[in-house]
Amino acid sequence: MTIDINGIPSMPIIIANKNKKILDYNFFSEMFFQNLKKVRYMDQLDFQDKKLMQIPLKDFDAYIFCDDNLSDGFFKTIIDNSYDEIFVADGNGIAIYCNDMFENNYGVNRGELIGKHVNYVVENNYVDILLFDDVVKSKKTITYKQKTITGRTILNTSSPILDNEGNVSYVVENCRDITENELLYNALNHTKERLKKEEEFVNNDDSKNSFNIFKSKVMNEIILRANRFAGKDVNILITGASGTGKTSLAKYLHNVSPRSKKPFVNINCTTIPENLMESELFGYTKGAFTGALTTGKKGLVEQAEGGTLFLDEIGEIPINLQGKLLELVQEKEYLEIGGTKKKTADIRIITATNRSLEELVKNGQFREDLYYRLNVVQMNMPSLDGREQDIEVLTHHFIRFFNKKYNVSVSISDSVIPYIKNYSWPGNIRELEHLMEYLVLNAQNYSIEIGDLPKNIISATEDLENFKLNIEFEKGLSYKDLMDQAESDIVNLYHKKYNSSYKLAEALKISQSTANRLIKKHCRD
Structure with a gap:
């Protein structure tokens, strides 16, 4: 950036970077500051009551000796090229000057504003807030943040200039665009908050459905993917057989998301009668139908406001209700039974199913448009069978959990573990959990031994160990x-x-x- 200073040959001018390191200066600066050649930073100069005016520019700052004889044209050139926004209004609030950066930040042409009252920028939505009246009333400098129509975040420092009688003659706004700083600050805070939530949740080993215990590759990949999408407000469809932990995954997604401090509302669509499904989900107004509460009732959607609504076994939603659910998913709006005005819902929707929604769509049992809206991200919870690492750690995890729940101290013999691993677990994690609860309560001498296991689990291992081919040597067999x-x-x-x-x-x-x-x-x- 070049500034024309012809016509003012006797003016000292020093150029420094934003850290106040001296980059350049003119000949007259050496005459005013005798130690200039010996120092590297502005605050090392010997000012001797000399006054310098600091002018912020885009890549550096200019320091200029204050002289009452400076021309108005010089100052206008400097201010017009300032990296910061400069805006001036008189004591009555009439705009009298703004530089180029003002136009960039606020998205308003100076010709449109000059001569008008400063409230013009608020009334026409160029900016969200203006504290001009507060500055005039208090006669003090006020610094605050503004959001502009151009999407920028501005740090506005408004300072009053008083006349000899103490009245406000002018208000000068010096504003800096801090949008990038604000974005980085918010992103950093969000990351810190999320990491804190993840650490708190992962380290909470008291949770029966803890996700920090899995060892298998397939589950580690699921956890990484869950962490990737937890902070993004997209709809997630969780698939997998019954008992694989779909609800646990939904809770994990909620607990490490920005919505974690808000409600997690879980509804299993198989447990609610079809004729009550709509009222349970969306609620109803006073006197909406015969038998309705006189006060009306909040639905589960409203109860989940700000948090997560988890619809388990989504494939069981009646076809006649799917259109209303689609509006909720797509528009985040819904209508209570008996209501006349739609409500908005600030919720994140996670669904789960053990059925093939694609097949239900083909058979006309599930709306195709709803399926695609719900299936933005799909995550599949694998069966437990064959995941020997996870089977072992889950076994110890559930034993610790139920020991604490029932205030006992039961251990499991090492000889039992191979039997646990060899079993196929058709009921998946739920079956393993229930078995461990039974074994903890039923253990003799506080130890789980092979003899405590159900016969079907013992036979799964013994069949493999004792397997012999049963070949009948009959005459004539080829x-x-x-x-x-x-x-x-x-x-x-x-x-x-x-x-x-x-x-x-x-x-x-x-x-x-x-x-x-x-x-x-x-x-x-």
Whole structure:
């Protein structure tokens, strides 16, 4: 940036960076400041009662010797090129000057404003707040933040200039664009708050549904993905078989999100009768229907205001209610039963299902537009079968939890762990949880031993350990017949533990189509 200073040859001018390190100066500065060549920073100068005016520019600051003989044109050139916004109004609030940066920050042309009252910028929504009247009334400098129509955040310092009688002659606003600083500050605070929430939640080992205990690769990937989307207000659909922990994942997403201090409202759509579903979700007004409470009732949507609404088993929502749910998901608006004015909802929606919503859409049982609105991000909770690392840590976790709940001190024998790992857990985490609760309550001598386990869990391991091919050496049996017998024994044994074609294929290292064919051939339901 170049500033024309012709016509004022005797003026000392020093240029310094924003840290006040001296970058350059003219010849006359050496005459005014005898130690100028020996110092590096402005505050090291020997001023000797000399007054310098600091002019903030974009990349540096100019320090100019104050002289009553300076021309008005010089000051206007300096101020017009200032990186900060300069605005001046008289004591009556009439705008008399603003520089280029003012126009950039407020999005208003100076020709539109000069000569008008300063309230013009508020009345026309160029800025959200103006404290001119407060400055005039208090006769003191006030610093405050403003939001402008251009989306900028401005730090406004408004200072009164008083005449000899103590009346306000002018108010000078010096404003700096702090938008980037504000964004960085907010982002930093948000990150700190989120990390704090994650640490508090993850370290809360008393939580039965804690997510800090998983060891398997698949669950670590789910946790990383959950952390990635927790802070973003997008709809999430959680899929997975019953008992895999879909509700726990929904709670985790809520607890590490910016909404964590607001309600988490959980509704299982299978537990509410179809004829009551609408009133439970959206509430109703006074006298909306026969039997309604005289005071009306808040629905679960309103109870979740500011927080998270978790709709479990979303596939069970009646088709005739899905249109109203779509409006909530899409527009964040809803109408109470008996109401005439729509309400707005500030909520985050998470849904879960153990059914194939795609199939329900194909069969006309679920609206396609609602499905796509809910399925912005999909997360699948895997079955517990085969996740040996997670099975072991969950076993110890639930034992600790139920020890604390029932005020006991039960341990589990190391010899029991292989039996726990070898079982297929068709009921997933829920089945493991309930078994551990039973074992803690039923343990003899405060120790869980093999004999305490249910027979089906013991037999799953013993079948594998004691497996022998049951081949009948009958006369006339061909090699193919014998191989079919062996194949049947192997498939039946493994199918008891790996009870789907996908799991069986993975265990026997064969294709899923081959596994499906073998199940149909050898296994009877």
